Amino acid sequence: MASGDYRKDDFLEESRADSGINSYCSLLKSEERSTELGGPRDKFPAVEERLDSAYGSSSLTVESLTEIVEGITLDREEAPATSSGLSEQEENIITSMTEDGDTILHLAIIHEDTVIAKQLIQLFPKEVLDIQNYLYQSPLHLATYLNLTDVVKSLVAKSVSIELQDRDGNTALHVACHHGLTMCATEMTSEMSPTKLALVLETQNWKGLACLHLAALSRQHQILKLLMAKGADLNIKEGTSGKTALHLAVEIHDTTSVKLLLNGGANVDAAMFNGCTPLHLAVGRQDTAIANLLCQSGADxxxxxxxxxxxxxxxxxxxxxxxLFPFDDIQISGRSVVGVNF
Known part of the structure; x- marks a missing residue:
């Protein structure tokens, strides 16, 4: 699979996203059972039902989503706004959630209905666009998982919070870097201020990995180039053992990433918490080609x-x-001695 071709099937297999997907699937199953039994297709549930799994007893289809959005638009034109600037119906709908904490926008994105999702993004204020479900996934997380670049672009244009972390500590940019979603990553970083971008690039997930580490571990070379162009710290250490992206690339024998990082100015002698440099790792893994690259780049x-x-x-x-090592490196009792005269 080419970098960036993150399919819906892959998303369905992600355990971290099972909340939203499962809630949507249960809605579809509920609708199918109702239809098979000859029962009516309920429309979007009343707001009073939201504490009882909100959307849970009703169906959600492209048609029903369209009706909801049209209803919001009509209500906006005809009904007086509340103190928040929203109509009563808008407030009711945007505060409704499924039993998994998904809003209607989460569900529209899960349904991959980009037209409806973009309409909702335009209708709703930023505070609603940043709502996280019970797995701490924001709409931006879900749009990124499903590689819905247009939706990501619309969310970014409304200045959503890119620094929000899901239950694994991943920001949406972490997700894009891990799965090679270059266009989504580009949209998220294009208009971000240098200060905020630096903050997101330094953010580590609960495994101690920053965006650069995930890109290196996943062999996402285009993402690495993007992050380097955006000024990512190439020597940032992951939180568990102090490895840099160069250490990680060496560990997985990724010569392309090693070259990219070295050419970008990564510290060839960066030390882990245990003092091991990338050269230690390359030699320990008997990787002659990468050890040679590191030596040519001046590794000590x-x-x-x-x-x-x-x-x-x-x-x-x-x-x-x-x-690869100089001939004057003489081993005496396991220690290297340089320039010894006998």
């Missing part, structure tokens, strides 16, 4: 980790890797 072969080991100590007799 004499740096020691907390176990007092240099990268050469980890070569384990691999002649191809040993050949």
């Amino acid at each position: 072969t004499m740096l020691r980790n907390v176990e007092d080991e240099t990268a050469l100590d980890l070569a384990d007799g691999n002649n191809d890797i040993l050949a």
Whole structure:
């Protein structure tokens, strides 16, 4: 699958998004059962039902969504606004939620009805657009998961909060970086102020991973290029072991990412919390090609980790890797000695 081709089937398999999807699927099943039994198709439920799973007892289809949006538009034209600037019907609808905390906008996005979603985005204030469901997913999270670039663009144009984190600590930009959704990531970063962008790029999810780390782990080279162009800190360390994106790229033997990061100015000698540099990892994994790249980029072969080991100590007799090191690196009792005169 090409980078960025994140299909709906993939989204359905994401456990973190099961709340919204399941609520929508249950609505469709409810509708199908009602139709099969010859029963009526209920319209959108009254606001009084929202505490009882809000939309749960009713069907939600493209037609019903259209009716709701048309109703809001007519009500906006004909009914007086409340103190909040919204009509009573608008307030009722936007405060209605499913048992999973999904708003009508969440459901329109899950339904992948971009026309309705964009209409709702224009109708609703920012506070509603930032509502998170019970898995802490905002509409922007869901639109990103489903790669609905136009919806993402509309949400960004209304200045939604890009820094909101879901139950895994991921922002919508984390999602885009992990799945290679370059267009969504581009929309989210295009109009963001440098200060806010820096904040989002530094944000770590609950596994300690920033956007750059996820892009490296997922071999998302276009995303890496985008983040580098946006000024991402290439030496930011993930929170569990202190690895940089370069360490992660070395670990998964991704030569392309290693080259991108080195050419972008990543610190070739960055140390993890245990003192291991990317060269330690490359040699320890017997990756001659990447070890060679790191040496050509000036990696210090004499740096020691907390176990007092240099990268050469980890070569384990691999002649191809040993050949990368200077001939004056002499091992005495397991320690490298430079320039010793005998």
